[in-house]
Amino acid sequence: MRIFHLSAECYPVAKVGGLADVVGALPKHQNQAGLQAAVVMPFYNRKFVHESQFDIVFQGTSLLGTRRIYFEILKEQSDKLGFELYLIKIPGLLDRENVYSYPDERDQFLAFQLCFLDWINWSGQKPDIVHCHDHHSGLIPFMMYHSALYTSLAHIPTVFTIHNGQYHGAFGWDRLELLPEVDFYKTGLLEWAGGINPLASAVKCCWKYTTVSPSYLYELTKSSNGLEYLFYIEGQKGVGILNGIDTEVWNPATDPMLPSHYNATTVTKGKAANKAALCQRFEIDKAKPLVAFIGRLVDEKGSDLLPAAIERSIEEHGDTVNFLVLGTGDAETEEGLKQLKETYPAQCAIFIGYDESLAHLVYAGSDFLLMPSRVEPCGLNQMYAMRYGTLPMVRSTGGLRDTVIDFGDEGGYGIRFDQVSVDDICSSINRAIDLYKDSRKLQTLRKRMMALDFSWGRSAKEYTDLYQSLIS
Numbered sequence: 001m002r003i004f005h006l007s008a009e010c011y012p013v014a015k016v017g018g019l020a021d022v023v024g025a026l027p028k029h030q031n032q033a034g035l036q037a038a039v040v041m042p043f044y045n046r047k048f049v050h051e052s053q054f055d056i057v058f059q060g061t062s063l064l065g066t067r068r069i070y071f072e073i074l075k076e077q078s079d080k081l082g083f084e085l086y087l088i089k090i091p092g093l094l095d096r097e098n099v100y101s102y103p104d105e106r107d108q109f110l111a112f113q114l115c116f117l118d119w120i121n122w123s124g125q126k127p128d129i130v131h132c133h134d135h136h137s138g139l140i141p142f143m144m145y146h147s148a149l150y151t152s153l154a155h156i157p158t159v160f161t162i163h164n165g166q167y168h169g170a171f172g173w174d175r176l177e178l179l180p181e182v183d184f185y186k187t188g189l190l191e192w193a194g195g196i197n198p199l200a201s202a203v204k205c206c207w208k209y210t211t212v213s214p215s216y217l218y219e220l221t222k223s224s225n226g227l228e229y230l231f232y233i234e235g236q237k238g239v240g241i242l243n244g245i246d247t248e249v250w251n252p253a254t255d256p257m258l259p260s261h262y263n264a265t266t267v268t269k270g271k272a273a274n275k276a277a278l279c280q281r282f283e284i285d286k287a288k289p290l291v292a293f294i295g296r297l298v299d300e301k302g303s304d305l306l307p308a309a310i311e312r313s314i315e316e317h318g319d320t321v322n323f324l325v326l327g328t329g330d331a332e333t334e335e336g337l338k339q340l341k342e343t344y345p346a347q348c349a350i351f352i353g354y355d356e357s358l359a360h361l362v363y364a365g366s367d368f369l370l371m372p373s374r375v376e377p378c379g380l381n382q383m384y385a386m387r388y389g390t391l392p393m394v395r396s397t398g399g400l401r402d403t404v405i406d407f408g409d410e411g412g413y414g415i416r417f418d419q420v421s422v423d424d425i426c427s428s429i430n431r432a433i434d435l436y437k438d439s440r441k442l443q444t445l446r447k448r449m450m451a452l453d454f455s456w457g458r459s460a461k462e463y464t465d466l467y468q469s470l471i472s
């Protein structure tokens with residue numbers, strides 16, 4: 001069975017967040033299980049691309065409205081990622097450094113989707129399944145099934161995975177002319193709330209959509225930035241499949257980004273060595289419990305509450321707890337965190353920016369990982385944390401609810417709280433500080449977490465079963 005995954009991100013080619021981790025790992029596991037999975041993504045002017053060798057396997061032109069665009073399909077020569085990697089290169093449009101935030105982003109992703117369809121339409125490279133991820137490839141199901149240009153693709157099942165239902169990629173009807181011509185009566189399949197909405201269109205037109213955790217499937221009907229009713233009426237097409245993690249990349253026993261390696265047996269010593277390196281780098285005291293946050297500084301993650309919650313905890317507990325934040329995003333939150341560092345230099349480590357290897361060290365060297373998310377479709381950080389013996393402190397939502405059991409409950413290992421509020425965050429920090437004093441208990445919980453299996457095996461099988469059900 002041949003599957004094409006369509007995504008804007010894929011680790012290690014180009015990563016902004018968790019989408020990249022999933023698209024960089026799932027196809028590898030699908031191939032190990034005997035499928036033929038490949039990733040198709042835009043070309044980025046980035047390190048991985050410079051350091052890899054590519055063949056041009058197709059050249060063509062697509063029409064973006066009246067604009068004729070020349071494109072190339074580049075295939076990575078060695079399949080070193082464990083899957084075939086195809087990059088779509090369009091001079092002047094898909095050959096830039098960053099993944100998002102260009103003013104013509106809508107054109108970029110539309111062109112990406114059109115060129116993909118033109119390529120598989122003309123080259124005979126037809127897969128058995130087209131698997132689209134998030135709104136950047138959300139118009140593909142509509143175009144495959146409703147555009148006269150692509151009738152030869154109309155029998156291919158599409159699966160659409162929602163990693164983040166808050167972003168829809170919507171645009172106005174004035175841009176309808178950029179899409180291939182369709183019968184006017186079909187344009188309702190593009191529409192939501194008065195505009196063209198790629199996420200909504202994908203949900204309407206795909207054969208099946210999946211969410212990255214079972215809880216999130218339900219939560220989209222309650223909160224999805226205006227698409228709640230759509231998810232309610234299309235609910236029978238939805239399946240919740242929990243993400244896995246790439247246990248080869250995320251393995252404290254072999255992780256090349258860590259100064260000291262460890263496993264469940266050596267966790268206490270191993271984490272202490274990594275914590276020492278981390279604390280030395282940020283000049284904070286390694287003897288105190290270290291509560292960390294890693295992620296995009298956006299409302300969904302509850303990061304706007306971090307400055308107030310950290311300040312209150314430091315005021316309450318005095319010099320007995322340290323905090324580390326690694327992230328970038330909302331300017332006000334960044335400013336609040338910088339001020340925090342100035343006020344409490346000995347207790348706060350703040351890194352504004354994106355740093356993959358520092359993230360690995362933080363998972364290994366922290367005692368607790370805080371995730372006060374308002375919305376968390378799955379969340380990978382808590383799974384990485386647990387794999388590295390770091391206790392997750394999570395708000396009960398989405399995939400956090402599905403993966404973390406409170407240590408106060410039977411067989412539990414983490415800290416859960418209900419509200420996205422400074423009060424709840426601070427109470428969870430109080431519990432973390434108390435737990436840290438009980439080193440024997442902490443050690444038991446660390447070993448318990450490290451024994452959990454969040455690898456892709458089970459989830460990859462669920463995707464295979466889903467594909468199979470569509471093909472047959």
Ligand SMILES: Nc1ncnc2c1ncn2[C@@H]1O[C@H](COP(=O)(O)OP(=O)(O)O[C@H]2O[C@H](CO)[C@@H](O)[C@H](O)[C@H]2O)[C@@H](O)[C@H]1O
Binds near residue numbers: 328
């Ligand atoms: N400043 C920084 N420096 C270094 N590394 C950083 C970083 N900021 C974030 N990261 C890394 O980016 C990834 C973020 O993963 P999340 O699951 O939190 O992703 P995100 O919200 O982007 O993804 C969406 O998709 C994923 C995948 O489906 C879902 O798990 C999630 O709930 C959903 O919101 C992790 O690997 C983390 O370590």
